[in-house]
Amino acid sequence: MDVSSVRVHCISVSLDGFASGEGQSFDAPFGHAGDRLLSWFEATRSFRLLQGMTGGTTNADDGFASRWTPGVGADIMGRNMFSPHRGPWENNDWKGWWGTEPPYHNPVFVLTHHPRPSIEMEGGTTFHFIDASPHEAVAIAREAAGELDVRVGGGPNTIRQFLAADLIDYLHVAIVPIVLGRGERLWEGLEGLEDRFVMESVTTPSGVTHLVCNHR
Amino acid sequence: MDVSSVRVHCISVSLDGFASGEGQSFDAPFGHAGDRLLSWFEATRSFRLLQGMTGGTTNADDGFASRWTPGVGADIMGRNMFSPHRGPWENNDWKGWWGTEPPYHNPVFVLTHHPRPSIEMEGGTTFHFIDASPHEAVAIAREAAGELDVRVGGGPNTIRQFLAADLIDYLHVAIVPIVLGRGERLWEGLEGLEDRFVMESVTTPSGVTHLVCNHR
Numbered sequence: 001m002d003v004s005s006v007r008v009h010c011i012s013v014s015l016d017g018f019a020s021g022e023g024q025s026f027d028a029p030f031g032h033a034g035d036r037l038l039s040w041f042e043a044t045r046s047f048r049l050l051q052g053m054t055g056g057t058t059n060a061d062d063g064f065a066s067r068w069t070p071g072v073g074a075d076i077m078g079r080n081m082f083s084p085h086r087g088p089w090e091n092n093d094w095k096g097w098w099g100t101e102p103p104y105h106n107p108v109f110v111l112t113h114h115p116r117p118s119i120e121m122e123g124g125t126t127f128h129f130i131d132a133s134p135h136e137a138v139a140i141a142r143e144a145a146g147e148l149d150v151r152v153g154g155g156p157n158t159i160r161q162f163l164a165a166d167l168i169d170y171l172h173v174a175i176v177p178i179v180l181g182r183g184e185r186l187w188e189g190l191e192g193l194e195d196r197f198v199m200e201s202v203t204t205p206s207g208v209t210h211l212v213c214n215h216r
Numbered sequence: 217m218d219v220s221s222v223r224v225h226c227i228s229v230s231l232d233g234f235a236s237g238e239g240q241s242f243d244a245p246f247g248h249a250g251d252r253l254l255s256w257f258e259a260t261r262s263f264r265l266l267q268g269m270t271g272g273t274t275n276a277d278d279g280f281a282s283r284w285t286p287g288v289g290a291d292i293m294g295r296n297m298f299s300p301h302r303g304p305w306e307n308n309d310w311k312g313w314w315g316t317e318p319p320y321h322n323p324v325f326v327l328t329h330h331p332r333p334s335i336e337m338e339g340g341t342t343f344h345f346i347d348a349s350p351h352e353a354v355a356i357a358r359e360a361a362g363e364l365d366v367r368v369g370g371g372p373n374t375i376r377q378f379l380a381a382d383l384i385d386y387l388h389v390a391i392v393p394i395v396l397g398r399g400e401r402l403w404e405g406l407e408g409l410e411d412r413f414v415m416e417s418v419t420t421p422s423g424v425t426h427l428v429c430n431h432r
Contacts, residue, residue, distance in 0.1 A: 015391075015427070016233045016403035175231075175391070177415040177427065181407025187232035191397025199393040201419045209417055209425045211231070211393065 005149045005169040006138055008159055009068040011186065012037040012174040012208075018183035019156035026084045029097060036178055040208045041065055050103035060204040064172060073148025074141040075108040078158030082110045082127070095119055096127065107144045109137055111158065134165045156184040163190055171197065171213040221365045221385040222354055224375055225284045227402065228253040228390040228424075234399035235372035242300050245313060252394055256424045257281050266319035276420040280388060289364025290357040291324040294374030298326045298343070311335055312343065323360045325353055327374065350381045372400040379406055387413065387429040 013019045021033030030037055041047050045056035046065035083094050096102055105124040112129050119127040141150040152162050162168050197213035229235045237249030246253055257263050261272035262281035299310050312318055317339040326345050335343040357366040368378050378384050413429035
């Protein structure tokens with residue numbers, strides 16, 4: 001039986017392999033990286049549509065950005081992608097970075113050692129908080145996704161763990177020509193990843209190199 | 217007065233930013249990386265010509281490889297690029313990896329805390345051993361190069377030091393789609409390098425992304 005795919009889209013890394021800067025906070029979700037890692041994505045029409053905005057580029061980068069949405073039935077993300085808080089929740093006020101109508105429109109499983117009640121948002125997104133291994137999380141998300149795919153959002157530590165556990169079928173990484181110097185590394189502990197994936201790359205005029213990895 | 221340029225060509229890094237593997241030895245100049253970092257270069261006609269061989273590809277990679285040679289009057293390299301030995305020289309037998317006629321054909325200044333007599337090789341290459349700072353080394357090599365450029369060869373630590381000291385005018389890096397996991401990092405300590413360089417990149421059909429950095 002064919003099973004649905006587990007996909008990672010639009011994760012951006014610096015030349016030195018950092019997918020997030022140092023010092024994540026409420027005012028700086030990517031730490032000292034600011035919006036430098038994702039500016040190529042945020043400029044696209046596909047990204048702006050996700051935010052309920054019009055406009056944006058329909059350039060080559062948008063060709064990659066547009067693949068984020070179709071065919072996904074459930075998301076998985078790490079606690080650090082959901083929130084700048086660490087440790088036990090002080091209260092249940094925080095509902096993510098994405099406003100009242102997050103761009104997911106399906107169940108989102110947030111990995112945390114501190115589960116809390118699910119949050120139903122507008123537009124079909126429900127955040128569920130689970131204390132689960134990567135394998136368990138994929139099984140839970142697949143069940144929720146039905147015939148559709150599972151998207152693993154981030155952050156870098158989460159993606160690394162899922163890659164290390166060989167749970168990812170499709171990985172799209174955007175290499176941004178900046179040197180961040182510090183932050184969270186994407187590739188750590190993944191020696192020989194090229195043995196498991198066919199990797200193609202293409203540089204777009206924005207200067208970003210899109211690396212597309214399909215599991216062999 | 218215009219001065220000659222200081223150039224770095226064909227330095228290859230893995231996706232995780234390693235420009236050499238772990239465990240350099242006589243049998244493994246790039247450690248566990250083997251020839252995976254430089255296979256794109258070694259396949260080119262330009263590289264084979266340097267070795268006195270015919271054949272090789274004249275593809276897009278060769279367009280970058282061919283820029284290694286013209287207009288250079290002196291080289292600088294680190295001790296680890298010259299030799300797999302560490303610490304004081306046991307004797308003066310080692311004359312580099314490159315046989316009797318190295319591909320440099322000009323003075324080559326090897327940075328070492330253990331100077332030894334110069335070695336005159338066939339074809340115009342002379343290895344000089346100097347205990348000098350990056351700034352001093354560039355001054356010495358410029359003097360030797362006359363109106364021609366200075367090429368900084370490697371290894372990664374040497375290039376990093378020269379970049380940190382802002383002594384490099386032109387930097388060509390080939391990003392190879394492999395994850396090495398360990399070795400010598402190229403980008404460490406170079407946060408914000410993009411502020412000093414205009415960076416362009418292009419991916420060739422071999423899968424390598426050529427990053428071309430010109431000092432602003």
